[in-house]
Amino acid sequence: MAMFRQCPDSGLFFHKSAESLMKAHAVLGVVYLLIGGVLGLLVALTRMPSLHVLNAEDFYLALSIHGTAILIFWIIFFEMAVLYFAASTLLRCRPATPGIGWIGFLLMVIGSTLVMVAFFRGNSSVMFTSYVPMPAEPIFYLGLILFAVGALIGCFIFLGTLVIAKKENTYDGSIPLVTFGALTATVIAIFTIASGAVILIPTLLWSLGFINHIDPLMYRTIWWALGHSSQQINVSAHVAIWYAIAAIIFGAKPMSEKVSRTAFLLYILFLQLASAHHILADPGVSSTWKVFNTSYAMYLAVLASMIHGLTVPGCIEIAQRKKGFNNGLFEWLQKAPWANPVFSGMFISLIIFGFIGGITGVVMGTEQINLIIHNTIFVPGHFHATVAVGTTLAFMAITYFLIPVLFRRQLIWPNACKWQPYIFGGGMLILSLLLLGAGTLGVPRRHWDINFSDAALQFQYAGTAITMMGIAGLGGLMAAVGGAMFCLIAVGSLVFGKRLDPGASLFSSFGFPMAASCYNIERPGKLELAPIEQTGDSGVQAKGTFVLALVFLASFVVYFFINAKYLSSIWPMG
């Protein structure tokens, strides 16, 4: 029975059941992006000292939902769609056990719904981190566990699909780099979910009264093997998407497969140690342990990101130079399709992830420098650059590609599409920079009132810090406008966009298969090796990218030593 269709625009092959799973996961992801985004806006407006829109209780509730809905639900739902795409579509292979895939999806829906119910009942405002011994309702932990089991099923289906592709010989040679990146994400995801199970199952039993004590340091150590490693799934996934977009838009081939794949391998080997840098300022853990583990074993995972930071723009530069954009250092970049949101979203994601997210992450992950940063609003400043711009904007960019190709709908509002990555990325950039600044001045994260208006004692932050929080709120507002544009464009295109296939019905936008007649291919032709490049690698060099990399390194070095200098000015302690 013919189960595949070929997208006439991209040439990609979609299997009927994998396609439905991709759509369902992506749509649910956007639903959580919308929920998390609306609450994120309320959080941003509350932290603007002049507006302060929510009361304390609602603020902590909104912040808990914002963190969980975005960091876990939006991202992991979307990542599951990426996994089905990277295995089934890119390898032209049927997905392993699609029926069980729907069970996984259902578990994720039930789990995330339970967590949302727990939040809205009001007794589980424990933040994304749910540190013990502050309790949440049992259904909160139960929901997270069910969600994780669902995601785990998705991971195993990805691995199963790779096995089938190999066995049924759907491709020649090795899996493509993008699939390799997705595989990296899957391996890290399995580790992450296992860590989550190790800590959340006892915590659930504790909340039900079967266990009477959970050690808070043990909780933090294991919980962060879930909490931070899950962010490394994002890094692997969005780096894979950067490579995918470079290939889709420019036909770019990796500068060298060996380097890019080794860099992914470094993620697997070293990122799991990342939980350590969340407990730098904790008692009970030795400095030796902290120095080794927080640096991800001598920063080898940072090295991996620095490599991708060179090779992704580098492969674009080489592809562009081969097309003739060969003048000077940066003609290749000037002549890039900046009006195409697939490209602009991806490139803004790359630049802000590296320059802001990457540098600040390493600086605050340095054992002693963490003293001046731990739990300040510097931390959200960092991860809005990595997750909100790095991951989320990369996912938005690939969505602009997937709506016509996967959903077979034309994008509505081309002008809004063109501007959306700039508005979202720009707003997040303002938000991140100002939060980093305010955090450097000591402003705490997760805090309703930095003016302490109803406290017994008093303290005043520097006026600059208060001003920075105000401007950060405006950045948040701008980012929320960009996020809302994305949700409207995505949902609007699925419902009202021009149908590119007769089979693209309203229901098929939300997970139902297209009309049976669309699936007219029994078995796609074997995926062949990429053509060997004629010019040879020595002919074209990525000089412009190298200059960008050096600028990046200089910023990194300067910013690191500024913070080291700042550290030397605080009270001597040891």
Added chain:
Amino acid sequence: MSILPPSQKIWWKEPIHGIEITWIIIALIWCLVLFAWMPYWHIYGKQNLSNESYKTPPEVFEAKANAMAKAHTVRTEPKSNIPVVKPPAGSDVYMLGRLWQWWPILELEKNKTYRLHLSSLDWQHGFSLQPTNINLQILPGYETVVTITPDQSGEFAIVCNEYCGVGHHTMLGKIFVK
């Protein structure tokens, strides 16, 4: 193309670009500098994280803080009614975090060294000393001992920067340095 299998079956044998290898070497050196900086700062830097901590039940820690306050209280802060404690220079000083205060208020001498013991009686708290900007995580059941030397005089606040419930933002403490 990154979405196709590598053009050579044994992709490990593909050549590496010159700028790639140069960048990898530069980046690796920088990563090693970052790594070496931490042990370096342990030896030559003056601001380091404490390695001294104990598992102390909350009631035991509370008793120690009470005993210190009883022995060395010099006055009571008028509005909040919290004792101001002036322990001798070089001594063991206790400060506890609980919903929602840092207790007691301390009065320290400039450029004198103290062993500051910190713990929580209930949930997790964040010890954020402002405006000098020192931030530590405080866990119930764990007692951290930080050797500090205030080198500025004035009034310092301790903001709680770990979320600890609906009164979190009212949780403040004070240290006077004279």
